[in-house]
Amino acid sequence: MRRLILDHALLPHGWARNVGLDIENGTIDAVHPDASPEGRERIAGIALPGxxxxxxxxxxxxxxxxxxxxxxxxxxxxxxxxxxxxxxxxxxxxxxxxxxxxxxxxxxxxxxxxxxxxxxxxxxxxxxxxxxxxxxxxxxxxxxxxxxxxxxxxxxxxxxxxxxxxxxxxxxxxxxxxxxxxxxxxxxxxxxxxxxxxxxxxxxxxxxxxxxxxxxxxxxxxxxxxxxxxxxxxxxxxxxxxxxxxxxxxxxxxxxxxxxxxxxxxxxxxxxxxxxxxxxxxxxxxxxxxxxxxxxxxxxxxxxxxxxxxxxxxxxxxxxxxxxxxxxxxxxxxxxxxxxxxxxxxxxxxxxxxxxxxxxxxxxxxxxxxxRRRIGVLAPGQRADIVVLKPDHPDLAAVSGDRWIDAYLFVASHSAIDMVMVAGKPLVKDGRHIDREVITARYVRSMRHILS
Incomplete structure (x- = not known):
């Protein structure tokens, strides 16, 4: 089991702080608002369902x-x-x-x-x-x-x-x-x-x-x-x-x-x-x-x-x-x-x-x-797909709650994305996919072949 604590997260009932997530085999097992950080991996930022x-x-x-x-x-x-x-x-x-x-x-x-x-x-x-x-x-x-x-x-x-x-x-x-x-x-x-x-x-x-x-x-x-x-x-x-x-x-x-x-x-x-x-x-x-x-x-x-x-x-x-x-x-x-x-x-x-x-x-x-999948909500039984926004991004740093989403959609766009997880596995860190270089190099080779 992976045990996380999210600084801020959008849950089905609204925004919550210090949200503990217990993730088992890629699925959210439990959600604990106002959780203690002890024994948990901290994910800094603003967490949204992917x-x-x-x-x-x-x-x-x-x-x-x-x-x-x-x-x-x-x-x-x-x-x-x-x-x-x-x-x-x-x-x-x-x-x-x-x-x-x-x-x-x-x-x-x-x-x-x-x-x-x-x-x-x-x-x-x-x-x-x-x-x-x-x-x-x-x-x-x-x-x-x-x-x-x-x-x-x-x-x-x-x-x-x-x-x-x-x-x-x-x-x-x-x-x-x-x-x-x-x-x-x-x-x-x-x-x-x-x-x-x-x-x-x-x-x-x-x-x-x-x-x-x-x-x-x-x-x-x-x-x-x-x-x-x-x-x-x-x-x-x-x-x-x-x-x-x-x-x-x-x-x-x-x-x-x-x-x-x-x-x-x-x-x-x-x-x-x-x-x-x-x-x-x-x-x-x-x-x-x-x-x-x-x-x-x-x-x-x-x-x-x-x-x-x-x-x-x-x-x-x-x-x-x-x-x-x-x-x-x-x-x-x-x-x-x-x-x-x-x-x-x-x-x-x-x-x-x-x-x-x-x-x-x-x-x-x-x-x-x-x-037809159990996704789109940070709740028990759902796949742990999470997008984490940068709390210190200039367009997000001075606002909170729903204003974070307004700023993300209408102002900052994906420049505000820090981390992305699918089934609890971090795939994007600091806004970049963990295998970006290899995937990009292969794409460029294909495009040169196709367009030559």
């Missing part, structure tokens, strides 16, 4: 910044996607692992302690399966093992190129499976994570445009009680194409044709009408919001005010990893709502409430639900 990252494509970290040159026509998500297809052309399994490890390392350094990896890169550059169909899932698992991040691996089912069973394009050939090969892929992914301490597997039908209704039903039967994630209603063109195909908007169609419940995470859900907002909130599915990527791609702004008013649940993810920052995602979420409504402190729970704490606690709860 934030779950509920949506990422780690390989896209390698193309960050490569799609910021204006093209001859109006740039959009769809032109960005063509850059992504070209980037995939030379990625080897070693590259996939190196980029994933670098992205996961940055996630840990920047406040995320667990990850739902929406993994749709399965085959070689010609679209052929590797000898082990789950080869690249294994590389994601290996990166998680090296970095120590808690992993929920979501192998993606991607079968079509558009609504109504349209044939996939050449750029999508590395993603494609039928139901039978996906079943084998899923089994391989489960074997790949079996040796990890903090890992689980769910399923991810890519989107309504990439699966048929029949295929969706078949892969849902493979989910069991695990998480189910799906991209939906990210772009207005996607909404228009879904209407043309089915006569319904994407979220409305999904709610009518699938058993959407607490297991589900609906990624983006950017473009909702009023009925969809209500239906999605009522389903208790998690809205998987990726505000930095959604801004970078020009997706649009989520209906945050109406959704929360209906009791909706949300979490945040880093998606394309154009900029990895747990506090940055929450800040961008609030700022997008401020721009939309021309107001301030829009998502705070009520008068007198901290916007930062409201955002952080809601994202903790939604992220834990989306990953």
């Amino acid at each position: 934030l779950p990252n509920l949506h990422s494509h780690t390989f896209q970290r390698g193309m960050a910044g490569l799609a910021e040159t204006r093209g001859p026509e109006g740039d959009s998500f769809w032109t960005w996607r063509q850059v992504m297809y070209r980037f995939l052309g030379s990625l080897t399994p070693d590259d996939v692992e190196a980029i994933a490890a670098f992205a996961m390392m940055e996630m840990l350094e920047r406040g995320f302690t667990s990850l739902a990896e929406f993994h749709y890169l399965h085959h070689d550059a010609q679209g052929r399966s590797y000898g082990d169909i789950a080869e690249l899932s294994g590389r994601i698992a290996a990166a998680a093992h090296e970095t120590g991040i808690g992993l929920t691996l979501l192998p993606v089912f991607y079968a079509q190129g558009g609504f109504g069973g349209a044939a996939p394009s050449e750029g999508q050939r590395r993603f494609i499976n039928d139901v039978e090969s996906y079943s084998r892929l899923l089994e391989g992914a489960r074997k790949a994570v079996a040796g990890l301490d903090n890992a689980a597997v769910g399923i991810a039908p890519h989107s309504l445009r990439a699966v048929t209704p029949e295929g969706l039903n078949e892969v849902l039967a493979m989910a069991g009680e695990g998480p189910i994630h799906i991209h939906i209603a990210e772009q207005t063109k996607e909404v228009e194409d879904c209407l043309a195909w089915s006569g319904q908007r994407p979220v409305a169609w999904l709610l009518d044709h699938a058993p959407v419940d607490r297991r589900w995470c609906l990624i983006h859900a950017t473009h909702l009408d009023r009925d969809e907002v209500k239906g999605m909130a009522k389903s208790r599915a998690v809205a998987g919001l990726c505000p930095i990527t959604e801004a970078n791609l020009g997706d649009g702004i989520f209906e945050g005010v109406d959704y929360l008013a209906e009791g909706g649940v949300f979490g945040v993810g880093s998606d394309s990893n154009i900029e990895i920052s747990a506090p940055g995602e929450l800040k961008q979420l609030e700022y997008s709502q401020r721009l939309k409504h021309r107001a301030r402190n829009v998502l705070a729970a009520g008068e007198g409430d901290s916007t930062g704490r409201t955002l952080y606690e809601k994202a903790l709860a939604g992220g834990a639900q989306a990953l």
Whole structure:
């Protein structure tokens, strides 16, 4: 058992001082506010539960910044996607692992302690399966093992190129499976994570445009009680194409044709009408919001005010990893709502409430639900995932309580992070991952190979 004492910690009932944590096999066994320091390892600073990252494509970290040159026509998500297809052309399994490890390392350094990896890169550059169909899932698992991040691996089912069973394009050939090969892929992914301490597997039908209704039903039967994630209603063109195909908007169609419940995470859900907002909130599915990527791609702004008013649940993810920052995602979420409504402190729970704490606690709860893991709270029975902020950081030194979180999210960002633990193991010290040099060197070698 590891016995810690935290100077300050955010517990389920609020802030506490001198918090004793008893950690057994990575899980919090007991919490003791106002504990004696005798026989305990002191962790100086301000301790928060680690934030779950509920949506990422780690390989896209390698193309960050490569799609910021204006093209001859109006740039959009769809032109960005063509850059992504070209980037995939030379990625080897070693590259996939190196980029994933670098992205996961940055996630840990920047406040995320667990990850739902929406993994749709399965085959070689010609679209052929590797000898082990789950080869690249294994590389994601290996990166998680090296970095120590808690992993929920979501192998993606991607079968079509558009609504109504349209044939996939050449750029999508590395993603494609039928139901039978996906079943084998899923089994391989489960074997790949079996040796990890903090890992689980769910399923991810890519989107309504990439699966048929029949295929969706078949892969849902493979989910069991695990998480189910799906991209939906990210772009207005996607909404228009879904209407043309089915006569319904994407979220409305999904709610009518699938058993959407607490297991589900609906990624983006950017473009909702009023009925969809209500239906999605009522389903208790998690809205998987990726505000930095959604801004970078020009997706649009989520209906945050109406959704929360209906009791909706949300979490945040880093998606394309154009900029990895747990506090940055929450800040961008609030700022997008401020721009939309021309107001301030829009998502705070009520008068007198901290916007930062409201955002952080809601994202903790939604992220834990989306990953289907016992995380996101410093309480007995929960994995000991902890982010410790520097008490002497200039933006935190003169404040206390909820102002610490406000300063962390809106001012200091990840520069305020001192230590990060996953399952009670320190992985980040003095703001740097313990294996930063090795992971970074391998990433740089891969990027030079890819971009040469």
